[in-house]
Amino acid sequence: MATSDFxxxxxxxxxxxxxQSAYADAGNTDRATGYVTGTASSQAVxxxxxxxxIISAMVAQLIVDQTGQDAVDDGTIATLETNFTNAILAIAGNRIIQISDVVNLTAILASKLGVSDNAASASKLQTARQIALAGLVSGSANFDGSGNISISTVxxxxxxxxxxxSGLQSALNAKASLSSPAFSGSPTAPTQSTADNSSSxxxxxxxxxxxxxxxxxxxxVIRVLGFKIQYGKDTCPASGAYQAxxxxxxxxxxxxxxxxxxxxVTNSQAPKGPVVAYVNSNETTTSGTFAFDIAEGSGxxxxxxxxxxxxWFAIGY
Known part of the structure; x- marks a missing residue:
C-alpha cells in the first residue's frame, strides 16, 4: 500500500x-517581514x-490516493512533480466536466446558433459540391449554395x-391489339369525309x-343518285262513260x-267489269294523264x- 512521507x-x-485571528491580525509584523532571531514566539513559529x-501533507496524500505511488521525502521534487501531474489527470479523467465548470462557457454558447436555428445570413459554400443521381435515372450538377440548380437527367x-x-401491364391488358382488334362497347373513330376513298x-x-x-x-319524292321515285294519291272524277x-x-x-x-283503289265504280288504268301519250317531265277504262271483255x-x-307513282331521272 502506498504511503506518504509528508x-x-x-x-x-x-x-x-x-x-488564526492572531496569526492573521494586521499588527502581526512577523508574518509580513519574517521572524527575527531571538524574538519569535514558539506559538507563531x-x-x-x-x-x-498541512498543505504538503495534503498534496502528498493526493498523489498516494490518485496514483497509488508513494510520496517520498528524499529531498528531490522530480518524482513528486510527475506523480502530482498524474494525480491531477486521474481526477480529470474520472470527472464529467459541466458547462458551468468552464468560465464564461454558458455566455459563449448563448451567443451561438442552435443546430435547428436559422442563420441570419448565409453566403455560398467555400467549396462547391456535386449533387449526383444514380440508378434508373442519372445526372449531376455542382451546387455552391449561391442559387438554385437544375439537374438534367437521363x-x-x-x-x-x-x-x-406500376400499373402498366394492367393498362396494356385493357387495350386492343393492333392486329385484328376485337372491340366491345361503343368504340369511336374519326369521321371521314364522304369523298374519302381510302381504307379508313x-x-x-x-x-x-x-x-x-x-x-x-x-x-x-325519294331521290337516289339522281334517280327519282315520285308517288301520291288522287281521285279521278266520274265521266259517265266507259273511260275517265x-x-x-x-x-x-x-x-x-x-x-x-x-x-x-276500288273497281266498284262501273256496273260491268273492273276498272283498269293506264297512262296515255300525254306523259311529260312535269305531269302525266291517267286513263281509267272498263276492263277488256266487259264491252x-x-x-x-x-x-x-x-x-300513282312515277320513276325516272
Missing amino acids: LTFSAAAGANVLT NKTLRQAS IADAALSIAKT LATTAFARALFNSLVSASPG LRSVTWHEAFQSSPYSMAIA QSGIISSPIPFN
Missing part, C-alpha cells in the same frame, strides 16, 4: 500555535510550520421495363352522311319523261259512274 506538524488538539506541513438504357412500371374506318356518322348525300326525300281521264302534276320535274302508273256498255280514288 506529515502534518502541530496538528493535534490544543497544539501550541497562535490562533508552530503556526507557520503547521500551515506549510434514363439508363433498358433500365425501365413493364414490370418496373367508316363510322355510323360517315354512313349517315354518305346516305344523306346519296339519298334524300321530301313528301312524295285524270291529269297529275309531278311533285318535282323530271329531266326526261318518266315511267308512271296508276292503280285504282263498252258499262260507264264510270262515280269518282275513282287511285294511287
Whole structure:
C-alpha cells in the first residue's frame, strides 16, 4: 500500500500555535517581514510550520490516493512533480466536466446558433459540391449554395421495363391489339369525309352522311343518285262513260319523261267489269294523264259512274 512521507506538524488538539485571528491580525509584523532571531514566539513559529506541513501533507496524500505511488521525502521534487501531474489527470479523467465548470462557457454558447436555428445570413459554400443521381435515372450538377440548380437527367438504357412500371401491364391488358382488334362497347373513330376513298374506318356518322348525300326525300319524292321515285294519291272524277281521264302534276320535274302508273283503289265504280288504268301519250317531265277504262271483255256498255280514288307513282331521272 502506498504511503506518504509528508506529515502534518502541530496538528493535534490544543497544539501550541497562535490562533488564526492572531496569526492573521494586521499588527502581526512577523508574518509580513519574517521572524527575527531571538524574538519569535514558539506559538507563531508552530503556526507557520503547521500551515506549510498541512498543505504538503495534503498534496502528498493526493498523489498516494490518485496514483497509488508513494510520496517520498528524499529531498528531490522530480518524482513528486510527475506523480502530482498524474494525480491531477486521474481526477480529470474520472470527472464529467459541466458547462458551468468552464468560465464564461454558458455566455459563449448563448451567443451561438442552435443546430435547428436559422442563420441570419448565409453566403455560398467555400467549396462547391456535386449533387449526383444514380440508378434508373442519372445526372449531376455542382451546387455552391449561391442559387438554385437544375439537374438534367437521363434514363439508363433498358433500365425501365413493364414490370418496373406500376400499373402498366394492367393498362396494356385493357387495350386492343393492333392486329385484328376485337372491340366491345361503343368504340369511336374519326369521321371521314364522304369523298374519302381510302381504307379508313367508316363510322355510323360517315354512313349517315354518305346516305344523306346519296339519298334524300321530301313528301312524295325519294331521290337516289339522281334517280327519282315520285308517288301520291288522287281521285279521278266520274265521266259517265266507259273511260275517265285524270291529269297529275309531278311533285318535282323530271329531266326526261318518266315511267308512271296508276292503280285504282276500288273497281266498284262501273256496273260491268273492273276498272283498269293506264297512262296515255300525254306523259311529260312535269305531269302525266291517267286513263281509267272498263276492263277488256266487259264491252263498252258499262260507264264510270262515280269518282275513282287511285294511287300513282312515277320513276325516272
